[in-house]
Amino acid sequence: MADERDPMRSSDRCIRLVTVISVVLLAVIAAVVSFGHMRELALRYGEARWSATLIPLSVDGMVVAASMSVLLASKMGRRGEWLPWAVLIVGSLASLAANVEVANPTAVSRLIAAWPSFAFVGAYHLLQSQLRIGRVDLVTPIEEPAPDSQGRSLDDGIEDAW
DSSP, X not given: OOOTTOOSOHHHHHXXXXXXXXXXXXXXXXXXXXXXXXXXXXXXXXXXXXXXHHHHHHHXXXXXXXXXXXXXXXXXXXXXXXXXXXXHHHHHHHHHHHHHHHSOSSHHHHHHHHHHHHHHHHHHHHHHHHHHHHHHHTOOOOOOOOBOTTSOBOSOOHHHHO
16 A cells, blocks of 8 residues: 555556656657757848857747646646647647758658657646646545535535525
8 A cells, every 4th residue: 555645656646757767768869859950940041140040949848848847737637728839839839840951852751850850849738647647646536525514415405495
């Protein structure tokens, strides 16, 4: 039986820890790969070196901020508002498009270039589903109202009137 002070079993914590580490690792890989591709694309289309360096940071920063907003909403049991989801989707698509655009014009090259972003987005959503499962498992049932001295329920009886 699990410790009552810690409702999450040790194995559940281990699974989530491994998932978090995987998501962080994939995020770093995707950010590094995407940074290089977006910078190269910006330079290719005439941006100055300084702005070509900042553009990928703006995209990745937007994705991180949106991801954290969606993750926080998920931890609180909500799906999240439309803006963080829209920002996350647009930022992820921009990153993916840049990765594909700078790749050699072969299907395999484009697949390889797109893979880190795809892997990160997939792993991130798997982590969110784990957090939602954990939240649902920790919900305690609501107790029924205590009866009065004659054994009658203390609710207002509205249900009985219908």
